[in-house]
Amino acid sequence: EVQLVQSGAEVKKPGESLSISCKGSGYSFTDYWINWVRQVPGKGLEWMGRIDPSDSRINYSPAFQGHVTISADKSITTVYLHWSSLKASDSAMYYCTTAHPGGFDYWGQGSLVTVSS
Amino acid sequence: EIVLTQSPATLSLSPGETATLSCRASQSIDYYLAWYQQKPGQAPRLVIYEASKRAPGIPARFSGSGSGTAFTLTITSLEPEDFAVYYCQQRTIRPPLTFGGGTKVEIK
Numbered sequence: 001e002v003q004l005v006q007s008g009a010e011v012k013k014p015g016e017s018l019s020i021s022c023k024g025s026g027y028s029f030t031d032y033w034i035n036w037v038r039q040v041p042g043k044g045l046e047w048m049g050r051i052d053p054s055d056s057r058i059n060y061s062p063a064f065q066g067h068v069t070i071s072a073d074k075s076i077t078t079v080y081l082h083w084s085s086l087k088a089s090d091s092a093m094y095y096c097t098t099a100h101p102g103g104f105d106y107w108g109q110g111s112l113v114t115v116s117s
Numbered sequence: 118e119i120v121l122t123q124s125p126a127t128l129s130l131s132p133g134e135t136a137t138l139s140c141r142a143s144q145s146i147d148y149y150l151a152w153y154q155q156k157p158g159q160a161p162r163l164v165i166y167e168a169s170k171r172a173p174g175i176p177a178r179f180s181g182s183g184s185g186t187a188f189t190l191t192i193t194s195l196e197p198e199d200f201a202v203y204y205c206q207q208r209t210i211r212p213p214l215t216f217g218g219g220t221k222v223e224i225k
Contacts, residue, residue: 061213103172105163
């Protein structure tokens with residue numbers, strides 16, 4: 001069974017750093033890109049970027065470039081989303097997702113990040 | 118960056134009616150468009166990929182059409198579980214893989 005399991009909810013202060021994770025299982029982890037998607041409560045979906053776990057090629061959305069870092073550790077089939085200095089506006093649900101051929105699309109359960117002083 | 122514009126923002130319909138949702142791209146994306154359904158408190162669920170292909174497990178009342186810059190998601194004979202927010206996403210090889218703003222299908 002293909003699964004993406006994300007790390008739990010986080011509460012942080014502005015200026016703090018944070019990494020959240022997404023662990024893939026049940027498939028060949030290096031075969032498919034993994035995307036990160038943000039959803040501010042009550043708002044729409046925003047594509048943040050993606051990583052190819054086989055060689056760590058990364059594409060960022062211009063809206064998020066320079067504010068987050070995406071990385072992967074294929075040895076433990078995990079990708080990360082990292083902030084070095086959080087802002088209140090980073091408060092949101094974050095999803096990892098991967099698309100496989102034939103319309104098979106998998107999403108993590110989401111990681112809720114709350115940034116508040 | 119490819120911009121996707123969804124309309125209408127909200128669609129108020131009764132069970133049994135047909136929903137027609139639109140997604141327009143700012144430039145041609147061939148058939149590389151996906152539609153997602155999202156219910157409150159849940160992750161999005163892929164409904165249609167490559168403009169017209171139903172994802173596994175999606176009922177036949179869902180259909181997608183279009184190519185280039187204009188796309189449509191049609192849900193015939195709405196069931197109570199179909200009331201949700203629907204998003205389109207461009208899935209070409211050209212990032213960013215932007216989403217549309219969403220259409221909420223609500224019970225009238």
